[in-house]
Amino acid sequence: MELSEYVQKGFQRLADPCSFDSKAFTLLLRAAFQSLLDAQADEAVLDHPDLKHIDPVVLKHCHAAAATYILEAGKQRADKSTLSTFLEDCKFDRERIELFCTEYQSNKNSLEILLGSIGRSLPHITDVSWRLEYQIKTNQLHKMHKPAYLVTLNVENTDSHSQPEISFSCTMEQLQDLVGKLKDASKSLERATQL
């Protein structure tokens, strides 16, 4: 895990009991996790009375360093021993290492979900709606008398946050073909999960 000097310095500062007492350390650590994981978090996350005595520049530096490391660790799926080793190198005492690892563990899942959701992917189908109609006539053709389906796929785009829809019509045979193919896909998915 390659971390910049800025981050390493920030962490070393965080380890220092003179800069951050126990309470301040805990608060800063929680603030770092919160600003990463809580969608509603705002800049006021560092505005706690027990952090007021610390120089705001230092506060920001350490907060940024902590957040950066947390993301790196999450990305690399760091385990407890990796975390401990790094924190020891930054001269953290036992107590703070434990605290960090505990906080990390309890936030690990949310962190991984967040990181996993970042990135480009193909338009993603989220839902389907269908309509069955019985076609009687058009102005060009009378006495049609046949059923038809209109299927709409709700699709989500990761980057544009637009929600376009894909609609198409099909006959009963075509829908059977479509359903058949989707069932093949889900069967092969089942088989793959049993390997």
Next chain:
Amino acid sequence: MLLDLSEEHKEHLAFLPQVDAAVVAEFGRIAVEFLRRGSNPKIYEGAARKLSVSSETIQHGVEGLTYLLTESSKLMVSELDFQDSVFVLGFSEELNKLLLQLYLDNRKEIRTILSELAPDFPSYHNLEWRLDVQLASRSLRQQIKPSLTLKLHLSQNGEPSTTVLQTDPATLLHLVQQLEQALEEMKTNHCRRVVRNIK
């Protein structure tokens, strides 16, 4: 249901008894070909020279025949109604029979062509799928994220198009369930009754 032929239409068709049956049959063939591929005015000129009439007369004759065929096909006119409608034109027995045969032979195809004129959604053509597992991304390593990649082939007005989409296993099962319900609907009593009663 009888066809309502306008005076102008009857005038155009009045040309037909003046030529032999073989020519009428040929006009019929041209008419259907024009419906399939679009009209080709050069054909009128060739026929006009051979029959010693103006190409406008030929054009009206063919167009009149085309309209007769498309209207009858559109309304799905019965044999009897067709014969009665044509009867008012005062053609010979032989010509009437020829026209009826022309109608019956080409009705299905003409209806297929007419159905393409309706307002249309893209229609389903084919689906290809592929099972993928995402192992890592720039922001997260060591993943096992299964997903299904789909290529949906649609066509609209003869223009094919493809869309590549993706979905996750849970949504896939949901899609299958929903669409199977859609298929089941056709078999319900309600739908059966509607189909039986709308004629």
